[in-house]
Amino acid sequence: xxxxxxxxxxxxxxxxxxxxxxxxxxxxxxxxxxxxxxxxxxxxxxxxxxxxxxxxxxxxxxxxxxxxxxxxxxxxxxxxxxxxxxxxxxxxxxxxxxxxxxxxxxxxxxxxxxxxxxxxxxxxxxxxxxxxxxxxxxxxxxxxxxxxxxxxxxxxxxxxxxxxxxxxxxxxxxxxxxxxxxxxxxxxxxxxxxxxxxxxxxxxxxxxxxxxx
Numbered sequence: 001x002x003x004x005x006x007x008x009x010x011x012x013x014x015x016x017x018x019x020x021x022x023x024x025x026x027x028x029x030x031x032x033x034x035x036x037x038x039x040x041x042x043x044x045x046x047x048x049x050x051x052x053x054x055x056x057x058x059x060x061x062x063x064x065x066x067x068x069x070x071x072x073x074x075x076x077x078x079x080x081x082x083x084x085x086x087x088x089x090x091x092x093x094x095x096x097x098x099x100x101x102x103x104x105x106x107x108x109x110x111x112x113x114x115x116x117x118x119x120x121x122x123x124x125x126x127x128x129x130x131x132x133x134x135x136x137x138x139x140x141x142x143x144x145x146x147x148x149x150x151x152x153x154x155x156x157x158x159x160x161x162x163x164x165x166x167x168x169x170x171x172x173x174x175x176x177x178x179x180x181x182x183x184x185x186x187x188x189x190x191x192x193x194x195x196x197x198x199x200x201x202x203x204x205x206x207x208x209x210x211x212x213x
Contacts, residue, residue, distance in 0.1 A: 083147030
């Protein structure tokens with residue numbers, strides 16, 4: 001959802017987006033792969049996060065190879081004439097990130113006016129705290145900035161609304177389901193959706209952002 005009131009507030013925080021430690025998609029993918037091979041994860045390591053990193057590294061590679069933006073997305077992105085910077089906050093263990101980051105990367109590649117940067121949540125607490133979701137540090141979170149002056153344009157995340165609603169419905173109808181059951185169902189939803197919900201939602205948001213700057 002577009003957050004016009006927030007843009008005024010965020011303009012006072014432009015300097016926080018001068019991030020020294022950030023990664024391209026290729027660099028981020030390599031980090032995720034290396035962590036998976038080494039049996040590690042980004043951020044605070046737990047057995048669950050290490051296992052998730054291994055699976056997510058495979059998802060990153062697979063989805064990036066198979067996803068292709070549709071004609072409408074290509075048309076919208078092709079109309080962009082401003083320099084944009086997309087900062088994506090994530091971690092290697094984030095399941096939603098593994099599903100969505102390859103799609104974001106493919107969309108960003110459609111226009112060389114978009115500079116895509118990845119940062120780790122736990123290494124960037126100040127920025128994360130400026131982009132909470134209902135008070136939580138939910139990721140992934142994409143922040144769109146004017147590439148010239150770092151002014152805040154908008155943000156998206158952490159999950160497509162349609163996927164979010166179906167995941168919430170699963171919780172409601174399966175109150176005794178374990179966290180593992182929830183995660184398994186979440187990735188099943190993503191697999192069935194094939195990125196379509198995110199692509200439509202994100203393309204619509206990009207159209208709104210174009211009217212801002």
